[in-house]
Amino acid sequence: MKRVVLATIAIVLGVSGVVAQQNIAVQQSNLMKGQAKSLYGVLSRTLRGQSPYDQAAIDAALVQLEESVGKIATVFATNPKEDVVGGDYGSSQKIWQNKADFDSKIPPVAKAIAAAKGKIKDADSLKVAFDAINARCGDCHETYRVKLK
Numbered sequence: 001m002k003r004v005v006l007a008t009i010a011i012v013l014g015v016s017g018v019v020a021q022q023n024i025a026v027q028q029s030n031l032m033k034g035q036a037k038s039l040y041g042v043l044s045r046t047l048r049g050q051s052p053y054d055q056a057a058i059d060a061a062l063v064q065l066e067e068s069v070g071k072i073a074t075v076f077a078t079n080p081k082e083d084v085v086g087g088d089y090g091s092s093q094k095i096w097q098n099k100a101d102f103d104s105k106i107p108p109v110a111k112a113i114a115a116a117k118g119k120i121k122d123a124d125s126l127k128v129a130f131d132a133i134n135a136r137c138g139d140c141h142e143t144y145r146v147k148l149k
């Protein structure tokens with residue numbers, strides 16, 4: 001009887017552990033997807049003529065990006081040790097072997113966003129800002145993001 005109880009407790013703890021890990025992975029993925037919404041869903045779509053030029057939307061996207069990028073270090077503080085089930089991308093384990101280097105990829109993104117604020121006035125300046133920000137996102141993805149599909 002005791003053994004059954006212990007085994008049941010072990011299973012319950014095991015399952016809740018998996019759920020917690022999955023929650024962390026999902027939170028990390030959602031933070032990134034939010035950034036993509038601003039950078040690609042607003043800035044890039046405007047550049048490609050898929051959305052009309054909307055200054056307020058562009059300015060709001062930069063504010064959202066700045067806020068979200070400021071959270072990367074904390075949201076990625078814990079290794080979820082697993083990928084989002086069915087996700088397109090995962091985190092490389094290198095992040096937790098080189099957390100300081102991973103974190104060092106964040107300020108350049110924040111700088112590029114800060115530099116773009118108030119500078120985007122038309123399609124040309126939008127292109128300059130988009131390329132600058134996107135390149136810095138890529139600097140981290142190159143080493144630390146893994147394509148799963």
Ligand code: HEC
Pocket residue numbers: 025028029030032033035036039065069072087088089090091092102103105106109133134136137138140141144145146
């Ligand atoms: C310090 C490193 C780092 C920076 C900076 C960074 N990312 Fe990521 N990003 C990651 C990692 C790691 C993953 C893979 C894990 C995941 O998807 O949660 C990822 C995944 C993504 C994904 C795929 C999300 C998914 O789960 O399908 C998108 C989209 C993305 N990032 C957009 C951005 C954008 C846009 C920027 C710049 C504004 C950015 N990222 C900056 C590390 C970074």
